[in-house]
Amino acid sequence: MLTDNTFFSGVEAASLARVLPAFRLATFPPGATLYVRGRAAREVFLILSGSVAIVQRTGSLRTTVATLGPGEFTGEGALLEPLPQHPWSAVCREETQVAVADGKVLLAALTMSPALGVNVARGLHRRVIDATLAIDGLIASR
Numbered sequence: 001m002l003t004d005n006t007f008f009s010g011v012e013a014a015s016l017a018r019v020l021p022a023f024r025l026a027t028f029p030p031g032a033t034l035y036v037r038g039r040a041a042r043e044v045f046l047i048l049s050g051s052v053a054i055v056q057r058t059g060s061l062r063t064t065v066a067t068l069g070p071g072e073f074t075g076e077g078a079l080l081e082p083l084p085q086h087p088w089s090a091v092c093r094e095e096t097q098v099a100v101a102d103g104k105v106l107l108a109a110l111t112m113s114p115a116l117g118v119n120v121a122r123g124l125h126r127r128v129i130d131a132t133l134a135i136d137g138l139i140a141s142r
Contacts, residue, residue, distance in 0.1 A: 002099050005046045007073045007119050015113035022106045023099040034075070034090040034098070041077030041086050043100050050096025054088045054127070063138065066130035067093070076120050078103025079110070 002008070002020060011019075023046065028034065034045055034052060045052070047068055054066040054074065065088055068074055077084045083103070110116045 002046060002048070005048070005071050005073060005099075006123060007044075007046055007116065009119050010115045011113055011119075012115075015115070018112060019106070019109040019116070022101040022109050024101075025097065026100050027095065027097045028092045030092055030094050032092045032096070034092065035086050037087065037089045038085050040083040041075055041080070042083060042103055044073060044075045044078050044103055044106055045090070046073045046099040046101075047071070048097040048099060051093045052096060052098075053091050053093050054130075055091055056088050063134060065134045066127055073120075073123060075103075076123065079107045079120065 002023060003016060008016060008019075025048075028050075035041065035043070037057065047070055049070050051067055051069045052074060053064045054068065056063045056065050074090055075086075077086065080103075
C-alpha cells in the first residue's frame with residue numbers, strides 16, 4: 001500500500017527496503033490537524049486513504065490551497081536542514097490513514113535514491129501550481 005504513493009514512483013526495490021521501515025501507520029479523524037502553520041516541519045506524511053486540505057488562514061479567512069488524496073504526500077520540508085516552518089496547516093477532511101516518518105530518519109534512508117528527490121520536486125511543483133490557481137481564484141472573486 002505504501003509503495004503506491006507517488007513518493008516512491010520509479011524507486012527500485014532495494015531502495016524501498018531501506019526507506020519503508022522509517023514509516024509508521026496512523027489514522028486521524030475528520031478535522032484532525034497533521035501540522036500547523038508556523039511550527040517546525042518534523043514529519044513527512046504519505047496519504048494512504050482519505051484526504052487532507054492544505055489551508056492558509058489569514059485573520060478569519062480560511063483558504064484551501066490544495067487538497068491531497070491517496071497516493072500523495074505532504075510535510076516534505078522535514079527533509080531540510082535547518083528545519084523550516086510550515087507555510088500552511090494540513091487538516092484531515094475525513095478519516096485519513098497516513099504513513100508518518102520523522103524527517104531526519106527518512107532523509108538518512110533517502111540519500112541512496114535520487115528518484116525519491118525527483119518525486120519530492122514533482123510534488124512541490126504541483127503544489128505551487130495548486131497555490132497559484134487558488135490565488136488566482138481569490139483575485140478573480142473580488
